[in-house]
Amino acid sequence: MTLTLPIDSEANYLINRDPLALLIGMVLDQQVPMEKAFSSPWVLSQRLGHDLDARELAAYDPEQLLALFARPPALHRFPKAMAARVQEVCRVLVDRYDGDPARLWADVTDGRELLGRIAELPGFGKQKAQIFLALLGKRFDVRPEGWREAAGGYGDADAYRSVADVVDDESLRRVREYKQQAKVAAKAKAAG
Incomplete structure (x- = not known):
């Protein structure tokens, strides 16, 4: 099963x-709609004129990369911060995984190890790491032993909590409802 979002078919x-486009989409998946986050890797590849490459992005001139991110329509609500974040993630991929994002999840012994690898990426806190782990397991058959447990509630088979659960318009609607309910609950808790 693959990830299916209501975005351009090419995206x-x-x-x-x-795998790099998927990872960049996850990096960008904050403070923008998931459709924007996961379509931006395709827009970036179009602006570069070729497929994405972690080595190239890691070594890219930061100001030129920012220009690619900021050109209208901007790839993210915060193009400067996200261009830098994508570059930082690509540098980790080059340093630790020979520039191959799929090696991030290759040869892991279990879900905990994979969660740890993901959580070491710049900008990936526990929740984002768990969501990406669930996305890999549910949509891309990356399922080391214990992956569901390591992904927490995002790994639940019948969950509708994140991009990992989106396969059609109905599942997207259910994920959005869950997120809205979570926001309301968080506001109520903060109010006290």
């Missing part, structure tokens, strides 16, 4: 065939 195709 969907890219995030399903290119």
Whole structure:
């Protein structure tokens, strides 16, 4: 099963065939709609004129990369911060995984190890790491022993909590409802 978002078919195709595009989509998936986050890797590849490459992005001139992110329509609500974050993630991929994002999840012994690897990426706190782990397990058959447990509630088979659970318009609606309910609950808790 693959990830299917209501975005351009070429953008969907890219995030399903290119591990770096998928990872960049996850990096960008904050403070923007998930459709924007996961379509931006395709837009970035179009602006570069070729497929995404972690080595190239890691070594890219930061100001030129920012220009690619900021050009209208901007790839993210915060193009400067996200261009820098994508570059930082790509540098980790080059330093630790020879520039191959799929090696991030290759040869892990269990879900805990994979969660730890993901959580070491710049900008990936526990929740984001668990969501990406669930996304890999549910949509890309990356399922080391204990992956569901390591992903926490995001790994539940019948969950509708994150991008990992989106396969069609109905599941997207259910994920949005869950997120809205979570926001309301958080506000109520903060209010006290």
